[in-house]
Amino acid sequence: MSDETEPAETIEDLRKSFWYGSRSNLSFKYLKDLSDAEFGDFVDELLTEVASMIDSGDPTGVIDAAYRWQIQAYTGHLGDPNDFPHRFDDVPINPLPKPLSECRVTLLSSSGHFVAGDDPKPFGVESMTQAEAEARIGEFLKEAPSLSSIPVDVDPAELRVRHGGYPTDAVRSDHQVGFPIGHLADLAADGVIGALNPTAFSFVGAASQVRLKRMVAPEWAEQLGNDGKTDVVFLVPL
Amino acid sequence: MPTVSVYVRSFGHLPELMGLSRSLITRHPMGRPLGAPGDGERQRAVIEAALALLESADQTIVEFAEPYRTGSRR
Numbered sequence: 001m002s003d004e005t006e007p008a009e010t011i012e013d014l015r016k017s018f019w020y021g022s023r024s025n026l027s028f029k030y031l032k033d034l035s036d037a038e039f040g041d042f043v044d045e046l047l048t049e050v051a052s053m054i055d056s057g058d059p060t061g062v063i064d065a066a067y068r069w070q071i072q073a074y075t076g077h078l079g080d081p082n083d084f085p086h087r088f089d090d091v092p093i094n095p096l097p098k099p100l101s102e103c104r105v106t107l108l109s110s111s112g113h114f115v116a117g118d119d120p121k122p123f124g125v126e127s128m129t130q131a132e133a134e135a136r137i138g139e140f141l142k143e144a145p146s147l148s149s150i151p152v153d154v155d156p157a158e159l160r161v162r163h164g165g166y167p168t169d170a171v172r173s174d175h176q177v178g179f180p181i182g183h184l185a186d187l188a189a190d191g192v193i194g195a196l197n198p199t200a201f202s203f204v205g206a207a208s209q210v211r212l213k214r215m216v217a218p219e220w221a222e223q224l225g226n227d228g229k230t231d232v233v234f235l236v237p238l
Numbered sequence: 239m240p241t242v243s244v245y246v247r248s249f250g251h252l253p254e255l256m257g258l259s260r261s262l263i264t265r266h267p268m269g270r271p272l273g274a275p276g277d278g279e280r281q282r283a284v285i286e287a288a289l290a291l292l293e294s295a296d297q298t299i300v301e302f303a304e305p306y307r308t309g310s311r312r
Contacts, residue, residue: 027268030248063306063308064305066267067265067266067267067306073248074248074251078251084255086255087255087256088257089257090257091258091259092257093298094239094240094259095240096292099293100289100292100293166269167269169269170275171269173276174275174276176281177269177272177273177274177281178270178271178272180281183272183281183282183285184285186282187282187285187289192286192289221239230239231239232240232241232292233240233241233242234241234242234285234288235241235242235243235244236243236244236272237243237249237252237271238269238271
């Protein structure tokens, strides 16, 4: 029996519980940003598609509903673009220095990958679990990220991923979803790109964006610009 | 230094706001920018489409047209 003194959970409480709350779910944390009415429409649409899938066995409608509402949540409440804190009005187009088939490409992903035995140890914690990273997301968002160097010929079994900001299930089962070292190596072998930097890089993008922009990103850019192995950077933000 | 980035549609507004030079936007759910796990064909197609932007100086943000597909939809 429920405690009569405990206040009833509101729809707003329910929505917000998916955002690092009692029902934390990185695939659906965006529900926090929907209005109550939108949340009702989301649940209605999702349940309708689930009922349809029970008979058809086709998950297309369920996936599409989750995808559409994800977009609505992230882009439907943006507000004034002038208030976006990391806005740049200049778009610097740097032309390729030579044909792509001769360019050396470096992979930089914000996937949160690292190699077993080379744990970046956030806050000094070795072997921090994914659950703990999610629970400490507020601390991650205040700190500068650290960059993990990963040999592109690493045994995939030695790859680890930990990131409290996005659903990692897909990259955990197939790193190439967000850290495509194998595909880029194949493209180098096929002559589409000139070469792949033998070292790829990954960091946790859920970090202080100010520290990233002002402190570490300029250092990383200088490092890549001077390494003699990089003509082009392939970026995969997660 | 030339760069190209791959964003999922949910974050597809960011390249324009941040003034990124070349970005490919995929119609994929969050956490799956290049495609579904095990869908190497789609993952490589996305990468090749993104790399192709490097050779174009006039298209900064382009959408990858194909919708998301899972293993059961291939």
